[in-house]
Amino acid sequence: MAEPDPTSIAGKAFPLRDAFDHVVVGAGEAGIAAARAAAAAGEKTLLVDEHPLDPGLFGLDIPYLFGARFDAAIQNADRMEERIVAARPTLMAAMEEGVQVALGTAAWGGFMKGQASRTLPKPLLGLADREAAWLVTFDRLTIATGARDVVLPFPGWTLPGVMGARGFDAALRLYGAFNGRRIAVLGGDALAAQVIATARNAGLDVVAHRETPTPLRIEGREEVTGLSWLDRAGWRDVACDTVIMAVDTVPMVDLPDLLGCTIRWDAAFGGFVPQGSGAIAIVGDAAGTAPAARLAWLDAAFAEDHALVCACEDVTAGDLRALRPPRYLDAAGPQAGLGALGLLNQDQVKRLTRAGMGPCQGRRCRESVHALLSRDGVAPLASHRAPLRPLPLSVLAALEEDPALRANWTGWFGIAAQWLPHWEPAPEDAEYIGGRLSGEDVVK
Template identity: 80%
Template sequence: MVSADPTSIAGKTFPLRGRFDHLVIGAGEAGIAAARAAAASGAKTLLVDEHPLDPGLFGLDIPYLFGARFDAAIGNAARMEERVVAARPDLIAAMEDGVEVALGTAAWGGFVKAAASHVFPTPVIGLADREAAWLVACDRVTLAIGARDVVLPFPGWTLPGVMGARGFDALLRLYGAFSGRRIAVLGSDALAEGVVTSARAAGLEVVLRLAAPTPLCIAGREEVTGLAWQDGATWRDIACDTVVMAVDTVPMVDLPELLGCAIAWDTARGSFVPAGQGPVTVVGDAAGTAPAARDAWLRLALAEDHALVCACEEVTAGDLRALRPPRYLEAAGPEAGLAALGTLNQDQVKRLTRAGMGPCQGRRCRESVHALLSRDRPAPLASYRAPLRPLPLSVLAALEEDPALRANWTGWFGIAAQWLPHWEPVPENPEFIGGRLSGEDVVK
């Protein structure tokens, strides 16, 4: 009789903090409406939203491009929660309908029954706040996680004061913590018009709106001090403390992908769009945003090789075109550059150049990298892995484990010869035979 594999998670218990009939992620208009409808049908419903954010995420531009244009108010968690509830009055109505609401709670992962994981009878979602991470199970999931800002890599875009339309809206309307006074807006569609209208209603000075794509440079040494742009054959400039990139947004598809949703390129929208699948439903902006003319802006911004695409890893457009490895390797890329790859793949380019591997997890550079790869046809979607939000180790350490899993963590996948625990001495002259480490130092 063959004994059960002690390192397998099959048959193990997943410690859960709760089990719900319906879990809704995202407490915007679409999410609140979905949660109230679920509760009205008699379902035990949990509604979670990552706002108010941990202050550290603002500095990482997660989930929006905040551009460091926030004031000290974001550090007051209680005050920010009051602001979020005040900005979304239907949250109170949802709680009165019997919806359990958890604010300041992010979904960092999702697990469903699939080809590579048969142990999940129902979806299991990883949640976390500032103190701990935990798991909940549910029968149905509604994703109302919204959209994020598209970043244009013009010179100076990394300066504090350069932000996205969603970041601007969140700081101004949701948090009441926007610190700018004179703003310039890039964009011609409803997104840009909404920024201009909101700014003027808040008493801010809109000094410029550039509707048509044009070469530009954001001025400043430590933060934004102005914007220069080309007007025909003449360069003009204007003083401002904030530049809002309101050219486009794209649906957040990271959690839908982890939960097994089909995600396809939508030519009309110019972005990847998820579709609900099985127990997962996608609603609101996460299901697709209005089309916008960002392609011309991106082509213009990426025309020069020195355009900084990935600020976290300091990867330029020229580095990507040449598939140049990270500078610390002091190596050259293939002579043919991108053309040497054949069928282009964003994950492959990420591993070769490190573009998208920084702390922002690619949120600021994905569209630029994709635009460079999509010469003839849209390149495949870059993959996502949990955790979808940066989490302190202290938060992850609070995640409960089944004792049987904890007892066997040193036998990762049961392949003892591929890994040595930190307390074992490293062999001086290891020999690998048939993929296994030989000698007495093999982990038992």
């Protein structure tokens, strides 16, 4: 009988913080309702929500396009938690009904029994706050993570003061930390109307509303100072400190995709939408959003090849159309281009151009890149991998491991030479023992 592979997870324990009948991710209206229903049915229920965010995630526009238009109050986690509870009064009702609520807690990973993890006894959910990461098991999972903003790559879109509709709503109503005054709104559907109504109810000045796609520029050097657009009379402009992109939102599909849910393209529901199955249910905006004229707006933004699509990696629309490698590689000339290679996967384009490989993890450019790839059909969904949120190494280091797991985690598929310099080949007798590389010629 062959000896078991020491690098396999078979027969090894995963230290768990807790086990739940039902976990709900996302404490918006749909998530709170699902958690309360589960508790009423007698299920041991956990409701987690990543708000209040770590201040560093605001700067990375995760999960929304915040555009640096928030005040210093976000640094005070306790104060922000109080504001979130006040903005969502049914949270208190959920707690009183027995739901365990964890705010400021992100779902960074999920692990189901499958081809690469057949030995998992139960599904696992990876959670983390600002101090530590941990694992819980669940029998049922409801994903209510909502939707995120679609970003339009018009000139000036990277300036502080350019926000998405979800980012504006969270900064204003959830955190009470919005620090703008004069706003301009892009978008002509219900989403834009909701933004305008919310702004006016808060006493803000809505100085411009562009309802249809047109060439435009967001003005400013260090932050937004105005908006300019082209109409029949020529270029017009207005002074403002905030531009809100309220053209469209898309369901957050990262966690469903990671857990193996079916993700299908449906333009009538905001693009890629996930489908729950078995132990996983998807509710609220995470299951689909209202359609909008997103493509026409993106076309207007892509009018020039120098339109900056991926700000993290400095990739333009022209770079994507030509599939140019990153400039810092100093590689020779343009590649074959999109049209010559057929329908490409967004992951392929990411590796070729680095578009979507930056610290925002593609949240600001994913829809723009996908639109450019989908001229001859709908390009496949870009993949998602854990961790779904940027986590400090100190937080991941706090995740406890079984000694048997820790002993072999450095041996990737048992490759003994993994940590050796490429100019020092491993001896034939080298192997991993207890997580350390052995061999007389290797260990000095």
